[in-house]
Amino acid sequence: MNRTPAMMRLHHPGHSRGLIEIPRWYFLLSLLVRKELRVRYRGSVLGMLWTYVKPAIQLLVYYLAMGRFLRLNAQIPNYIVYLFSGIVMVNVFNEILRNTTSSIVGNAPLVGKIYLPRELFPVASLWVAFIHFIPQVVVLLIAAVLFGWRPGPMNILAVLGGILLVAMLALGLGLMFSAWNVLFRDAENIVDLISMVAIWFSPVFYAWSMVQAAVPGWLWTVYQCNPLSVAVELFHYGFWAPTRDGGGTPITVITANAANPPGFGMWICVGFAISVVLLVLGQLVFRTHESRFAEEL
Amino acid sequence: MTNTVDPTPDEPVIRVQSVDKIFTLRHTRSIKEYVVWTVKGRKGELSQTFKALNNVSISIGSGESVGLLGLNGSGKSTLLKLISGVMQPDAGDVQIKGLVAGLIEVGAGFHPDLTGRENVYLNGAILGMSEEEIERKFDDIVAFSEIEKFIDTEVKFYSSGMFLRLAFSVAIHSQPDIFLVDEILAVGDEPFQRKCLDRIRELKAAGQTLVVVSHDLRRIQEICDRGIVLRQGEVVLDGTIAEAVDLLHQGA
Numbered sequence: 173m174n175r176t177p178a179m180m181r182l183h184h185p186g187h188s189r190g191l192i193e194i195p196r197w198y199f200l201l202s203l204l205v206r207k208e209l210r211v212r213y214r215g216s217v218l219g220m221l222w223t224y225v226k227p228a229i230q231l232l233v234y235y236l237a238m239g240r241f242l243r244l245n246a247q248i249p250n251y252i253v254y255l256f257s258g259i260v261m262v263n264v265f266n267e268i269l270r271n272t273t274s275s276i277v278g279n280a281p282l283v284g285k286i287y288l289p290r291e292l293f294p295v296a297s298l299w300v301a302f303i304h305f306i307p308q309v310v311v312l313l314i315a316a317v318l319f320g321w322r323p324g325p326m327n328i329l330a331v332l333g334g335i336l337l338v339a340m341l342a343l344g345l346g347l348m349f350s351a352w353n354v355l356f357r358d359a360e361n362i363v364d365l366i367s368m369v370a371i372w373f374s375p376v377f378y379a380w381s382m383v384q385a386a387v388p389g390w391l392w393t394v395y396q397c398n399p400l401s402v403a404v405e406l407f408h409y410g411f412w413a414p415t416r417d418g419g420g421t422p423i424t425v426i427t428a429n430a431a432n433p434p435g436f437g438m439w440i441c442v443g444f445a446i447s448v449v450l451l452v453l454g455q456l457v458f459r460t461h462e463s464r465f466a467e468e469l
Numbered sequence: 470m471t472n473t474v475d476p477t478p479d480e481p482v483i484r485v486q487s488v489d490k491i492f493t494l495r496h497t498r499s500i501k502e503y504v505v506w507t508v509k510g511r512k513g514e515l516s517q518t519f520k521a522l523n524n525v526s527i528s529i530g531s532g533e534s535v536g537l538l539g540l541n542g543s544g545k546s547t548l549l550k551l552i553s554g555v556m557q558p559d560a561g562d563v564q565i566k567g568l569v570a571g572l573i574e575v576g577a578g579f580h581p582d583l584t585g586r587e588n589v590y591l592n593g594a595i596l597g598m599s600e601e602e603i604e605r606k607f608d609d610i611v612a613f614s615e616i617e618k619f620i621d622t623e624v625k626f627y628s629s630g631m632f633l634r635l636a637f638s639v640a641i642h643s644q645p646d647i648f649l650v651d652e653i654l655a656v657g658d659e660p661f662q663r664k665c666l667d668r669i670r671e672l673k674a675a676g677q678t679l680v681v682v683s684h685d686l687r688r689i690q691e692i693c694d695r696g697i698v699l700r701q702g703e704v705v706l707d708g709t710i711a712e713a714v715d716l717l718h719q720g721a
Contacts, residue, residue, distance in 0.1 A: 175567065175568050175646075179566075179567060179568060180566060180567055180646075181566060182480065182481075182484065182564040182565065182566050183564060183565065183566070184554075184562075184563065184564055184565075185551075185552060185553060185554030185563060185564075185565050185569060186553070186554025186555060186556070186557055187554070199594055199599065199600045200591075200594035200595060203587075203590055203591045203594050204591075206587075207580055207583060207587075207591060210582055210583060210587075211580065211582050214582045281577050281578075282577055282578050282595065283555075284555065284577075285550075285555060285577040286553070286555065286570075286577055286578065286595055286596075287553050287554035287555045287569075288595065356499060356500050356503070357499070358499055358500045358501075463556075463557040464557075466550065466555045466556045467492055467493075467556060468495075
């Protein structure tokens with residue numbers, strides 16, 4: 173990073189413009205991401221292979237328990253693709269949230285001694301989570317193709333939209349919790365709670381229609397306001413809806429118009445709006461606490 | 470150097486005006502205790518405050534070499550952290566010009582699981598160097614540290630001396646506009662210390678602005694022209710390095 177003209181005038185040290193400034197630091201960012209990956213897999217024989225093993229086992233267990241034992245298999249066609257597209261989405265949400273939350277405390281020696289825009293650490297954690305996300309998406313894609321996946325442009329767009337949505341949502345929350353984690357280490361426990369609940373309060377194991385049938389109208393609205401539910405539905409739309417059943421009929425035809433919930437377009441907008449608000453809020457919370465990070469660590 | 474020509478050479482490069490820094494020493498990091506103590510009305514006991522800097526004003530011009538002296542806890546390192554931007558003052562104003570970097574706790578950005586080579590890149594970037602700049606200086610950095618043979622070994626296998634040499638070598642090649650040096654003059658063995666001092670003197674001769682914190686009064690006299698003595702967070706002397714060292718010998 174070279175000197176900008178503004179730096180050559182008298183200025184206050186230790187002030188950055190936040191997330192907007194991060195792209196200028198791409199070189200350091202890439203090194204921080206590489207460092208985190210290296211540290212995570214130190215002394216591990218399987219290394220990155222674990223990112224395949226864990227979701228594979230997770231999928232198998234959930235498929236047996238939910239699909240076979242609880243017979244959701246019979247109610248939702250191509251259940252394994254349906255299940256996995258939701259799991260992958262919730263996994264990336266949880267990983268971004270966990271990584272970012274511990275990112276400031278985890279980099280305490282650096283934060284306390286050298287000034288860098290502190291948003292670098294949560295953003296590096298975000299990239300690490302996405303690198304772990306790629307193998308899962310590859311496995312999901314292979315599964316989808318085996319089930320006759322024929323996506324149109326809208327399906328691809330839904331996948332990209334889902335990724336953008338979860339990135340904003342989890343980074344926004346992560347910025348908040350990473351700052352609070354400096355003050356109170358309880359933040360990590362709260363994040364664990366959120367992670368535990370997240371997979372059940374999104375339509376991962378079951379279909380949205382089961383929720384709608386079981387809860388009063390206002391609770392259904394609350395449920396749909398969860399941006400993670402929207403992101404999961406976007407992945408369903410992207411990966412599961414364009415697959416076909418044994419007879420070659422597309423899922424969208426079998427489930428009539430039930431592949432995504434009523435008013436899905438509106439809920440997408442609501443999901444994005446909430447995520448943008450959370451991201452802005454996260455940045456604001458982060459900035460108010462940032463100046464005290466060095467002394468609190 | 471990438472420095473642009475300074476249109477206002479008479480302006481200081483570091484301006485610290487009436488700065489206070491207060492530390493809060495908190496006794497708890499759990500929300501439970503925080504809530505319980507607040508309910509019990511003992512919230513005040515949860516923390517103590519401590520004034521590390523009290524109405525400090527200094528102004529340092531381009532090319533000056535300044536030694537910050539004082540006993541432990543006098544506020545020297547806190548002042549450096551305010552100048553580097555790691556901490557923010559509670560009152561007053563700190564302004565600097567250009568890129569500030571340096572040897573604050575050498576090796577803060579080093580990671581034991583990375584190789585020497587990877588650490589050079591990571592730390593170079595942390596100290597504000599671009600990729601191209603690090604590549605250009607890489608051989609010099611390694612040569613200066615004299616650990617060529619171990620550059621592709623993970624740093625956790627280094628001896629503490631080797632580790633500090635490499636860290637120091639990266640820092641000294643970073644060429645910031647303001648170079649902060651905090652108690653690193655005891656790096657490695659005697660020959661290497663010599664080499665470091667020579668290098669710092671070269672930088673000084675080339676017009677590098679230096680702010681040095683050290684308890685080694687002999688060494689600091691070799692490097693600095695100006696001395697500032699802090700006592701319990703206040704500036705008690707701002708003069709030549711000889712005057713400052715004399716005051717410290719009398720027991721600041």
